[in-house]
Amino acid sequence: MHVLPYKDLPSQLFDDGAMKKVTMQIAVGPEHAAPNFVMRVFTIEPGGHTTRHSHAHEHEVFFHSGKGNVFYDGETREVGAGHVAFIAPYADHQIRNTGDEDLIFVCVVPILKTTL
């Protein structure tokens, strides 16, 4: 049974400039025999952000805690715990922590397309 706290999962830090202070954990993916899509948990520390980019695959996002914003095709919207977001294929997007605590969210992508 793959049921556990996400904090117990392996984590990978991304902090290369384009992405800043971002940690990713695979909640459910091919390594757990997931057949269609991958659930990742992201933690962005205060001051951090994901890459601003666009790509062919979509994101379905749920914000668990913290405060931040979503940049989406030229507009920016504030988000916090309980917000959901759909990043459509090819939309220009970025997620940024604008608060004083970690911004934690779930982001689901199709399998075999686990670029960020």
Add this chain to the structure above:
Amino acid sequence: MHVLPYKDLPSQLFDDGAMKKVTMQIAVGPEHAAPNFVMRVFTIEPGGHTTRHSHAHEHEVFFHSGKGNVFYDGETREVGAGHVAFIAPYADHQIRNTGDEDLIFVCVVPILKTTL
């Protein structure tokens, strides 16, 4: 831009005995042009539970708040905020609120298979 609090989304109550005190909201789905999978937010009130059943499609689950348990192929595990769960295809499963507050979780399924 489809970015909003899940509480603002339309909701559907399921309370037919097999399911008890369960509310579902479509966070991201075909109505938002999602191409591959559907993110739903479930709220189970204290004393409530989903149906115990199995089916061909998988669930990828993230628990946002509350306390409950996951029954999975004969075993039960306690869950709370920040737990993740993978319900594999054909696994016998049920989610139950065992706490005093709402149990709120995200459950993602493949598109066109949005049975519960």
